[in-house]
Amino acid sequence: MPGQCGCGTQVGNHFHSFGCQDCGAALCATCAISLESASYCSACAADLLETRTVRSGSPFDLH
Numbered sequence: 001m002p003g004q005c006g007c008g009t010q011v012g013n014h015f016h017s018f019g020c021q022d023c024g025a026a027l028c029a030t031c032a033i034s035l036e037s038a039s040y041c042s043a044c045a046a047d048l049l050e051t052r053t054v055r056s057g058s059p060f061d062l063h
């Protein structure tokens, strides 16, 4: 689905393969972050990595 990336780049059919798997946001080739053969926006990628860190790491430590 064509749209506009968060950085302001117009995302047309040429970049149709780039889109966040999580929130569905349009992503240009520069902003798309590849994780496990899927593309995510920076926000969802950070969310995903953070979740994974918490799950696989030691118990969450509150200050």
Ligand SMILES: [Zn+2]
Binding pocket: 020, 021, 022, 023, 024, 025, 040, 041, 042, 043, 044, 045
């Ligand atoms: Zn996203």
Ligand SMILES: [Zn+2]
Binding pocket: 005, 006, 007, 008, 009, 027, 028, 029, 030, 031, 032
């Ligand atoms: Zn972008």
